[in-house]
Amino acid sequence: MKLAWTALAAVLMSGSALAQQGPPPGPPPGAGPAAAPGAPRREPPPLYVPEPGQPVENRAAAGTASGQTPAFPQQTRAPFVPSLVTFTVETVTEGLRFPWAMAILPDGRLLITERDGTMRIAHGAQLSPPVAGVPAVQVQEISxxxxxxxxxxFAQNQRIYFTYVEKLAVGNTLAVARARLVDGPAPRLEDVKVIYRQEPNLKSEHGNFGARLLFDAQGMLFVTLGDLASDPLRPYIQQLDSGIGKIVRITTDGAPAPRGPFARRRGARPELYALGFRNPLGLAFRPGTNQLWATEVGPRGGDELNLIKPGANYGWPLISYGNEYRGGNVGEGPTKRGFEQPVYYWDPVISPSSLMFYTGEAFPAWKGNAFITSLSQQHLVRLVLEGNRVVGEERLLADRRERLRQVKQAPDGSLYVLTDGGAGKVLRLVPAARQVALSSAAGSP
Incomplete structure (x- = not known):
């Protein structure tokens, strides 16, 4: 299925670049899967059509019962900025069950994980058999x-790294594993080894494991670790001897990366890089800088985009925008000396599930923009930044009404978008002009 359209046409007709109007769908903490089969169907709210320059959101805020206000202008509800980019949405791969992530192999195929413990290789519409050798996975609602x-x-060593929820004799944990991918008609993993585990090992009923991975230029591996969505575990988030609610930096063997910001702090885990997170699902470096950015699924009315600084504390659960899902304020409110403020937050929430910065040539107007997938609000966010401030927001693909799990830039500059759910698929955004040229070439003698 292929749909060609422009962002401007979307504003006037389809709403694909638009925010949604009406009450938020009310996802559970952590933005879990869609309703189970047989559950009453909730009709999505009508699409909101903002005028260019007007705030991208017009719904009543969900997290301002206590009179919370942004700490600085345009920290939330930035102006709608249509890019007027013409693109085509292609369905590349179908038949996925709760896909979670994808990695682009050197030959352009996609290595895809599915929440329930399956890993597959997609070559266009063709899916490989499940990759053998994947460890046993404990499914925890959203992880x-x-x-x-x-x-x-990878071209030399065929190594991959992946995260999964590991069941232990007592409790469970997020594990980071390394393996060698053996390609072929029956792909498999060999030399599988867990190199890192979130500690302490505790039992989480709902998820919020974080679990995002990212390499830096030095070959060190960043791992996001969630708060496990459990009130009794919240004290661990602010403790430096705990891996709960943190971002860590490790070597490819799982050892603490050298010269960590907490390496000399007595009692602190030396791999810690930053702390005070609820469920950080997006992680990316901003092009042309060494800045690390993250998106976080927060409380009701408190999803965040953060600039991650080594050794910094982002406040959860002591401060946050928004309210608890069960009602009431979070901690002491949205601000406090000594804690970092988000660069941007969403109220109502969008459940941001991945983050990337665009660097390609296929869409020149998007260069340098941040792209964020939304689970609960079912759109692809495009953010325009000046310095370290958000000055504009556009919402793409909203008319498709699909939960979006991850966005990745392809080598040719097109965008892969992974949808969530039991009928997951891989979409691809390509320039419409290129699609017309390809179609014309295909029809020529």
Whole structure:
């Protein structure tokens, strides 16, 4: 299925670049899967059509019962900025069950994880048999088999790294594993080894494991670790001897990366890089800088985009925008000396599930923009930044009414978008002009 359209046409007709109007769908903490089969169908709210320059959101805020206000202008509800980019949406791969992440192999195929413990290789519409050798996975509502990335030297060593929820004799944990991918008609993993585990090992009923992976230029591996969505575990989030609610930086063997910001702090885990997170699902470096950015699924009315600084504390659960899903304020409110403020937050929430910065040539107007997938509000966010401030927001693909799990830039500059749910698929955004040219070439003698 192929749909050609422009962002301007979407504003006037389809709403694909638009925010949604009406009450938020009310996802559970952590933005879990869609309703189970047989559950009453909730009709999505009508699409909101903002005028260019007007706030991208017009719904009553969900997290301002206590009179919360942004700490600085345009920290939320930035102006709607249509890019007027013409693109085509292609369905590349179908038949996925709760896909969670994808890695682009050197030949252009996609290595895809599915929450329930399956890993597959997609070559266009063709899916490989399940990759053999994947460890046993404990499915925890929104987590199971989670992220996957390639080693920076994958072409030489065929190594991959992936995260999954591991059941232990007592409790469970998020595990980071390394393996060698053996390709072929019956792909498999060999030399599987868990290199890192979130500690302490505790029992989480709902998820919020984080689980995102990212390599830096030095070959060190960043891992996001969620708060496990459990009130009794909240004290661990602010404790430096705990891996709960943190971002860590490790080597490819799982050892603490050298010269960590907490390495000399007595009692602190030396791999800690930053702390105070609820469920950080997006992680990316901003092009042309060494800045690390993250998106976080927060409380009701408190999803965040953060600039991650080594050693910084982002406040959860002591401060946050928004309210608890069960009602009431979070901690002491949205601000406090000594804690970082989000660069941007969403109220109502969008459940941001991945983050990337665009660097390609296929869409020149998007260069340098941040792209964020939304689960609960079912759109692809495009953010325009000036310095370290958001000055504009556009919402793409909203008319498709699909939960979006991950966005990745392809080598040719097109965008892959992974949808969530039991009928998951891979979409691809390509320039419409290129699609017309390809169609014309295909029809020529």
């Amino acid at each position: 199971g088999l989670d992220d996957v990335i390639l080693d920076p030297n």
